Amino acid sequence: MLFLALLSASIALADAPVLKLWHGYRGGEEQAIEQAAKAFTALTGTQVELLAVPYDALSSKLTSAIPHEAGPDVFIFAHERLRQFHRMKIVAPSVALDRSKYLAPAVDALELDGTLYGYPLSIKCLALFLREDRGFAAPTTTAELERLLTQAADPSKNQFGLAYEAGDFYFHAPIFFGFGGVLFKPDGRSQFDTPAMTSSMKWVKSLQDRKLMPQEVSGALVKTLFNENRAAVVISGPWFTGEIDPGVPYSIHPLPIVSDTGLPMAPFLGVEAAFVSSRTRQPELAQAFAKFLSLGDATVTRVTLGRQIPAELAAYENEVVAKDQMITAFRAVAERGTPTPNTLEMARVWEPMKLALRAVLQGGVAPEDAGALADRRYRALNREAPPTTSPLPWIIGIVIGLLAFVGYQLRAGRGTSFARRFPEAGRGLLYVAPAATGLFVLVIIPFVIGLSLSLFHHDAGDYTFVGLANFTDILTSKGYRITEPLSFYFTLVVTLVWTLANVVLHVSIGLFLAILLKDPLLKLRGVYRVLLIVPWAVPNYITAMMWKGMFHQQFGAINAILGHLGVEPVSWFTHWTTSFAANVITNTWLGFPFMMVVSLGALQSIPTDLYEAAEVDGASKWTQFRRITLPLLKPALLPAVILGSVWTFNMFNIIYLVSGGEPGGGTDILVSEAYRWAFQRNEQYGFAAAYSVLIFFVLFAWSQVTKRLSGAEPA
Amino acid sequence: MNRTLSRWKLFALHAGLSLLCAATLYPVLWVIKLALSPTQTLSMSANPFPEAVTLDHFRDVLGSTDAQGRWLFGRQLLSSLVVSGATTLVGLTLAVTAAYALSRFRFPGKQSGMQLLLVTQMFPATLMLVPLYSILQKLNLLDSIGGLVLVYATSSLPFCVWMLKGYFDTIPRELEEAAIMDGASPGQVFIKVVLPLARPALAVTALFSFMQAWNEFILAATLLNDTTRFTLPVALQRYVGEYKTEWGHFAAGALIISAPVMALFFALQKFLVGGLTAGAVKG
Numbered sequence: 002m003l004f005l006a007l008l009s010a011s012i013a014l015a016d017a018p019v020l021k022l023w024h025g026y027r028g029g030e031e032q033a034i035e036q037a038a039k040a041f042t043a044l045t046g047t048q049v050e051l052l053a054v055p056y057d058a059l060s061s062k063l064t065s066a067i068p069h070e071a072g073p074d075v076f077i078f079a080h081e082r083l084r085q086f087h088r089m090k091i092v093a094p095s096v097a098l099d100r101s102k103y104l105a106p107a108v109d110a111l112e113l114d115g116t117l118y119g120y121p122l123s124i125k126c127l128a129l130f131l132r133e134d135r136g137f138a139a140p141t142t143t144a145e146l147e148r149l150l151t152q153a154a155d156p157s158k159n160q161f162g163l164a165y166e167a168g169d170f171y172f173h174a175p176i177f178f179g180f181g182g183v184l185f186k187p188d189g190r191s192q193f194d195t196p197a198m199t200s201s202m203k204w205v206k207s208l209q210d211r212k213l214m215p216q217e218v219s220g221a222l223v224k225t226l227f228n229e230n231r232a233a234v235v236i237s238g239p240w241f242t243g244e245i246d247p248g249v250p251y252s253i254h255p256l257p258i259v260s261d262t263g264l265p266m267a268p269f270l271g272v273e274a275a276f277v278s279s280r281t282r283q284p285e286l287a288q289a290f291a292k293f294l295s296l297g298d299a300t301v302t303r304v305t306l307g308r309q310i311p312a313e314l315a316a317y318e319n320e321v322v323a324k325d326q327m328i329t330a331f332r333a334v335a336e337r338g339t340p341t342p343n344t345l346e347m348a349r350v351w352e353p354m355k356l357a358l359r360a361v362l363q364g365g366v367a368p369e370d371a372g373a374l375a376d377r378r379y380r381a382l383n384r385e386a387p388p389t390t391s392p393l394p395w396i397i398g399i400v401i402g403l404l405a406f407v408g409y410q411l412r413a414g415r416g417t418s419f420a421r422r423f424p425e426a427g428r429g430l431l432y433v434a435p436a437a438t439g440l441f442v443l444v445i446i447p448f449v450i451g452l453s454l455s456l457f458h459h460d461a462g463d464y465t466f467v468g469l470a471n472f473t474d475i476l477t478s479k480g481y482r483i484t485e486p487l488s489f490y491f492t493l494v495v496t497l498v499w500t501l502a503n504v505v506l507h508v509s510i511g512l513f514l515a516i517l518l519k520d521p522l523l524k525l526r527g528v529y530r531v532l533l534i535v536p537w538a539v540p541n542y543i544t545a546m547m548w549k550g551m552f553h554q555q556f557g558a559i560n561a562i563l564g565h566l567g568v569e570p571v572s573w574f575t576h577w578t579t580s581f582a583a584n585v586i587t588n589t590w591l592g593f594p595f596m597m598v599v600s601l602g603a604l605q606s607i608p609t610d611l612y613e614a615a616e617v618d619g620a621s622k623w624t625q626f627r628r629i630t631l632p633l634l635k636p637a638l639l640p641a642v643i644l645g646s647v648w649t650f651n652m653f654n655i656i657y658l659v660s661g662g663e664p665g666g667g668t669d670i671l672v673s674e675a676y677r678w679a680f681q682r683n684e685q686y687g688f689a690a691a692y693s694v695l696i697f698f699v700l701f702a703w704s705q706v707t708k709r710l711s712g713a714e715p716a
Numbered sequence: 717m718n719r720t721l722s723r724w725k726l727f728a729l730h731a732g733l734s735l736l737c738a739a740t741l742y743p744v745l746w747v748i749k750l751a752l753s754p755t756q757t758l759s760m761s762a763n764p765f766p767e768a769v770t771l772d773h774f775r776d777v778l779g780s781t782d783a784q785g786r787w788l789f790g791r792q793l794l795s796s797l798v799v800s801g802a803t804t805l806v807g808l809t810l811a812v813t814a815a816y817a818l819s820r821f822r823f824p825g826k827q828s829g830m831q832l833l834l835v836t837q838m839f840p841a842t843l844m845l846v847p848l849y850s851i852l853q854k855l856n857l858l859d860s861i862g863g864l865v866l867v868y869a870t871s872s873l874p875f876c877v878w879m880l881k882g883y884f885d886t887i888p889r890e891l892e893e894a895a896i897m898d899g900a901s902p903g904q905v906f907i908k909v910v911l912p913l914a915r916p917a918l919a920v921t922a923l924f925s926f927m928q929a930w931n932e933f934i935l936a937a938t939l940l941n942d943t944t945r946f947t948l949p950v951a952l953q954r955y956v957g958e959y960k961t962e963w964g965h966f967a968a969g970a971l972i973i974s975a976p977v978m979a980l981f982f983a984l985q986k987f988l989v990g991g992l993t994a995g996a997v998k999g
Contacts, residue, residue, distance in 0.1 A: 021941075027954070035783040051783055052943055055953055062938065065846075069853045071941060220960065221757065428902070429821030436814035436873055437829070442851065443870040448836045450847035517733060525730070531982055532737040535744060538981040540931035540949065543970040546956065547747050550963065556758035558746050565762055590743065602989040651840055672840045679843060686846055693843040700838035 018283055019048045020290050021073035023063065025056030026307070029243070033307030034077070037299040041290055049290070061680055067091040067278050068462065074281040075291045079125075080110040080272040083118055083343040085683075088461035092118045093277045097288045102296065104332075107312035110272040110340035119274030120295035121312035123303060127175060127268035128334040129257070130227065130235040133250035137233060143179075143204070144260040146234070147213075153233035156212040163214040164226045165236035167205055168362060170354035171269060172236060177201045179259035179266035184342070184350060191346065191379065193353070194372030200261065202361045202368035209362060216362070217572055222555060227251075239310055242327050253330035255337055270338035272312065304328060310335065345683065346383070352682075353378035356665050363575050363664070381480040381487055382682050386458045387470030395456070395468070452697075454690035464687070471691035486666040489695070496650060496670040499584070503649045504642060506589045511596025512634075516626075518597075519604045530601075537594035545658035548587040552659070574663040581660070581668050588655045592648075596641060603637035604630070643707045647700055671696045750967035758963055773968035780951075782943055791944040792951045796930060799864055799947055803929035804922050807869035807876060811921060812914075814873075815880035816906060820889075830881075833874040841871070845938060852939065859941045867939070868929045876921045883917035884910065919987040927977050948973050 026034055031053055038049040052073065054062055060082055066072035068091065078086075086092045094116050100108050107121040131139055135153060140146035150162025166172045182197035208214045214232075215222065224244040226232035235241065236256065245251060256266035275291035277284070293299055300316045303309045310331045316322050317332060341347060357375035360366035366374055423429075455471055457464040473479075478488040485491060514533060518526055536544065551558045552573040560570040573583045607630065615625045653672045656662065662669035662677075669677070671692060679689035745764035751773050752766040780788045818826060848867065849858070857863030887910060895905045911918065933949035940946055952973060955966040981988075 023941075027960075038783070050942075052941060053954065054937075055956070058937060058953070062941075065849055065938065066858075066941060069849060069858060071853070071858045073941075423823050425821040426823040429817045429823035429826070432813045432817035432821070433823075433829075436810040436877065439810060439866065439870040440833070440873055442855075443848065443867055444836050444844075444873070445832070446851060447844040447847040448839055451839060451843045454843070454846070514736065517729060523729070525733075529733050529737060531985065533740055534981060534985060534988075535978065536740060538927075538978040539744070539974050540933075540970075540977070542931075542933060542949070543747075543952075543974060544743075546966065547743055547970070550750075550758055551743060551746060553758055558742075558762055558764070561762035590740070598988050605989070647838060651838075653840070653842065672842070675840055676842050679846075686843075690843055693840045697835075697839045701835065704834065704838070 018286060019050055020075060020283065020287060021050045021052065022075045022077070022290075023052045023054060023059065023073040024077040025054055025059045026077070027053070030303070030307035030309065033303045033305075033309070034294070036302050036306065037294055040298060040302070041293050044293075045286075045289070047286060047290070063091065064089050064684070067280050070280055072278055072280060074278055074283060074287040075275055075294075076278065077122065077273060077275050077294075079341075080119070080274055080343050081341045081347065083111065083113060084345050085348065085461065086276070087113055087118065088345070090462070091279055093279045093281070093284065093288075094118055095120055095277065095288065095291065097292050102314060103312045104314060104335070106270055106335070106338065106340055107272045110270065110343065111274055113343070119276040120291045121272050121274045122295050122300075123273045123307075123309035124312055124331075124335050124338075125238050125240075125271040125273065125310065126331070126335050126338040127172065127236055127238050127256065128331060129254045130237060130241060130245075131252050131254060132227065132230060132233050133252055134230070135233045139252065139254040140234075140257050142258045142260045146257050147208075149234065150208070150213040151211075154211075154213050159231060161213060161215050161226060161232045163208065163234045163236070164218055164223045164232035165214070166218050166220060166223065167209070167214065168217065168355065168359045170351055170358060173201070173205065173354070173358055175236075175256050175266035175268040176205060176259075178339070179256075179262065179264050180204070181262050181264060185344075185346065189344075189346065191350070192372075193357070193375040193379065198357075198372040198375070199369050202358070202371045206361055206368055217554060217575060219555075225555075239308060239327070239331055242308060253327060253334070255334045265337050268334070268338045269341040270335060271341055273309075274312075348683065349379060349382050352382060359575075359664065377481065378487070384474065384480070384685065384688065386460060386465065387467040387474065389458075389465045390468045390470075392456075392466045392468075451690055452694060454686055455694045457687040457690075459684060459686040461684070467687070471688050472695075474688070475691055475695065486662075486669065489671075489692075492669060492671050492674050493699070495581075495668065499581070499656075499670055500646055500649045502585050503588050503592060503652075504646050506585070507592040507596045507645055507649075508638070508642060510589065510593040511598075512600045512638075514593070514597045515600035515604055516630075518601060533597060534594045536590050537598075539591075541591055542654050542658060544591045545587060545655050548583070548590070549659050552583045574660055577664060577667045580663055584655055584660050584668060587659050588649065588652060591655070592645065596638075596645065599637060599641040600634065603634045606637070607633045639707070639710065643704070646703070650700060651696070671699075747967045747970060750963050751971055753964065756962045756964045773964040774972070777965055777968045777972060786944060788943060788951070792946050792948055795861065795945045796947040799861055799868070799936075800926050800929040802861075802865040803868040803872075804925040806865060807872055807925040808918065808922055810869060811873055811876035811880055812911070812918070815877045816884055816910065818877065818881045819884035830878075833877060837874050842934070845935070849938070858939065861945060864936060864939055864947075865929075867935060868932065869925070872925050872928050876925060879921055879924075880914065880917055883914050887913050916987040919984050923980055923984050923988075926980065930973075930977055 022034075022038060024031075024034055035051060038051060042048055059076075059078065063072060063076055063078070064086070068089065072091070083092070095111070095118055098108075098117050098120060100117075103121050104124065107124055108117065111117050111119050111121060129139070131137065137149050137153065138145075140149050146163075152162075154160055154162040170177075177197065180197045180201040182195065182201060185191050209216060215226070223232070223235055223237065223241075227235045228244075228246045228249060230249075256268060258265045275294045277287045277291050281287040296313055297315075300311045300313045301319055301322065304311050304316060304319075304322050304325070308327070310328055311317070311322070317329070322328055353375040356378055357366070357371040360374060361368050361371045454464075456466060456468060458467045458471070475489045478490065481487045483490050518530055518533075520526070539547075550556075552560075554560060554570055554572045557573075559573075564570060571579055574580045611629050611633075612625055615629060620628070650670075651672045652670070653676060656668065656670050656673045657676065660668045662673060666674075666677075675689045675692035675696065678685045678692060742764055749764055749766045750758070752769045752771070754768055754770045754772065778789050782788050817823070818830060852858050852863050852867070855863070857866065891909055891913070892905050895909050896902075900908065930947075931949060933947075933953065936947045937950045937953060940950065943951075948969070952966065952969040955962040955969060
């Protein structure tokens with residue numbers, strides 16, 4: 002009997018269906034979801050393959066994989082992107098969902114035009130964390146909170162009252178709502194230049210000015226301040242409980258009511274749900290699995306192991322969960338929350354709001370002007386689709402062009418026979434064919450498609466032909482002033498300065514080192530050379546992350562060194578000059594070895610008797626350098642400089658990972674700007690492609706100039 | 717060159733070079749310190765040497781397993797090696813033949829083809845990602861090591877071809893003609909005469925192909941959907957979260973990934989100087 006059961010189980014296992022689940026969890030949450038998946042396998046015999054993708058990369062991976070039939074059957078994501086997922090047709094309605102089993106706002110968040118998508122797993126929102134050992138009562142109004150903070154803070158001892166990530170709109174939103182702010186009017190339009198915006202900004206700025214809370218707060222700083230008892234109050238979410246040191250006594254409370262308005266600070270409510278892919282080949286099984294994850298034992302596992310706040314009502318009746326103070330406290334907080342709107346417009350609010358918030362907190366913009374700033378950026382990002390035009394004239398033009406080209410080629414070849422002109426054509430083409438085929442399919446075709454994309458407008462999977470509208474919008478800087486970081490010309494100037502600064506530094510440092518190292522009699526020469534080449538061998542995204550860490554305001558090595566020299570810690574990424582300098586320093590470190598090696602090779606090819614002759618003639622070292630070294634270096638160095646300038650011009654990784662465009666997109670270069678339009682601003686591929694085409698034109702023009710300079714083909 | 721450097725000058729030279737080396741190596745030491753320190757966070761300290769040493773981070777990264785208990789790091793390392801090795805092999809084969817033809821034979825479309833190669837390098841790679849994804853789907857190469865290898869090999873081709881062509885141009889044709897006189901077939905000439913002479917350039921090209929595939933991460937993260945087949949850089953991405961970075965694990969992983977490339981660099985560095993410039997001088 003047992004044998005039979007085992008046998009049937011193993012048969013079931015052999016051709017058992019496999020479900021794929023993609024998620025963005027780490028740590029305890031990841032363990033919990035793995036355990037829940039195992040439980041599902043034990044119950045049904047269905048194997049589950051899990052894939053953990055970093056949360057910020059998950060959405061674009063989903064939207065590209067699922068339509069191409071390469072995606073998962075079930076994926077876990079926050080509900081904010083639901084509208085976008087729906088428009089790209091990658092989510093299926095949750096047919097087996099029973100509304101009554103979950104918290105009402107959690108289900109509401111998953112509703113789209115009367116249909117429900119996904120099974121709610123957990124909720125996330127902000128709450129107030131209070132250190133219990135300070136003897137303060139939980140504040141219920143902002144007036145009480147301010148009184149508490151004034152007592153708790155002591156600027157002379159570097160003690161603050163409150164700490165939270167004030168530069169992030171997710172954290173500012175409850176304050177904004179508490180002061181009566183409204184993101185979207187009933188007609189769906191938005192207007193941020195309102196009194197509520199001003200008063201919420203003023204309030205936060207005044208807390209910072211009175212030193213009740215620190216400047217430029219990061220998540221890491223919040224953690225440190227709370228654990229070291231240098232902040233009595235913290236605003237954060239459920240994940241913060243994992244950051245608090247054991248032994249620190251704390252309690253969790255709802256955010257206070259704003260005294261001026263009488264409105265509660267209502268945090269955004271994020272609902273994480275298990276969504277079923279619209280392209281799954283096993284819809285019933287996928288629905289069953291998604292439902293399984295959201296209920297019963299799976300919920301308990303997610304709560305106890307993953308420390309999630311469950312969306313399922315029954316979970317709160319569970320003995321273990323009911324006793325868990327953190328979970329019950331957050332449930333009370335969640336009841337005041339409003340689900341983050343799952344609209345496309347909401348996705349475009351974050352960037353403008355963050356820009357305005359940081360501008361106010363850094364003192365560059367008055368609270369009164371913040372709304373206007375956010376409005377302008379919001380409008381610029383929400384480009385309206387240009388009018389659709391007919392592609393016919395373009396098609397005719399391209400056909401005529403091609404015909405003319407072919408005709409010209411035939412004419413040029415007239416007279417001499419093909420075999421005489423190209424006696425080795427057969428062999429040559431044979432040798433080139435494999436490379437040419439590969440290049441054609443995987444480089445040339447994507448390149449041509451990339452070029453032609455610039456004539457289209459892309460919106461949630463649909464392309465419409467718009468002619469040159471993308472280009473005119475970019476070149477006339479539509480929607481923003483020429484001097485704003487979003488404008489093409491501003492970014493172009495930044496890119497040119499960036500390229501020039503880097504190339505000059507690379508070449509001068511590289512050449513200088515090469516001259517020091519060139520003497521063959523120098524001892525340890527090989528050792529020095531090996532050590533100086535190291536930066537070249539480090540992958541550039543690692544270099545970028547490493548320097549990003551070194552430029553960290555509180556914990557970075559650079560500020561530590563400056564501290565030893567008696568310089569105040571520099572906040573590298575809040576000012577354009579320092580932020581730009583940080584990028585340049587990183588890229589210089591990474592780039593000089595290449596120039597050094599090239600220079601070394603070129604120097605070694607210069608005959609030494611030239612210098613000896615010059616010495617005899619009494620030429621100074623400087624004259625020797627100018628008259629012999631430089632002219633003879635030129636042929637080797639120039640191609641390297643050209644190559645280096647093209648690499649630097651498109652050096653995406655460093656900009657994106659080190660400064661990330663801060664402050665306010667000011668240090669973005671053209672490539673990173675194109676990337677943002679393509680992947681962070683509602684997939685405006687057409688607009689991004691137009692940017693890329695312009696980059697291409699700039700570099701093409703540059704290559705023509707350098708061709709003249711070198712007097713030959715550039716390498 | 718001045719053959720008799722005075723003692724003082726020599727001292728100054730060594731002091732200067734040591735200082736520059738120290739400045740160059742400081743960030744690397746800092747990463748080593750992060751990898752060896754027991755915490756996951758950055759610490760406010762200018763000292764590049766660890767105060768307390770533990771191998772925990774290395775152990776965690778090297779011993780990472782998945783939900784089924786499979787040894788993830790081992791599989792990912794293998795995947796990285798296969799991808800980079802195959803890319804080097806495929807890329808070099810394609811580049812060598814094409815570069816030789818471009819250097820030696822005349823055939824229609826040669827000049828415009830070479831210009832086109834250069835031109836495609838000026839278009840930002842990120843935007844090619846969108847069409848590339850659809851093409852790979854049509855070829856049934858999504859989520860496969862083979863697809864990744866082909867993409868890597870072709871995307872590094874323009875650079876490799878240009879470098880190798882430049883080097884082949886510097887090899888005198890007389891050598892080949894002599895070999896033909898001695899009765900060698902064109903194939904033999906290519907394999908037995910030209911390739912051995914081009915060894916420095918081949919080494920450098922191979923190094924670059926390998927390095928590009930070994931280090932690349934955006935394409936790999938987009939195209940691969942199976943944790944056990946991830947290349948190491950994609951695996952490393954897991955330690956760098958939007959809200960929380962596990963600096964200790966990241967640093968240990970970064971060192972593990974950089975080590976093979978550094979070793980290759982040092983092994984091949986004598987070719988680097990010659991291989992890079994010989995082609996470049998000629999253009």
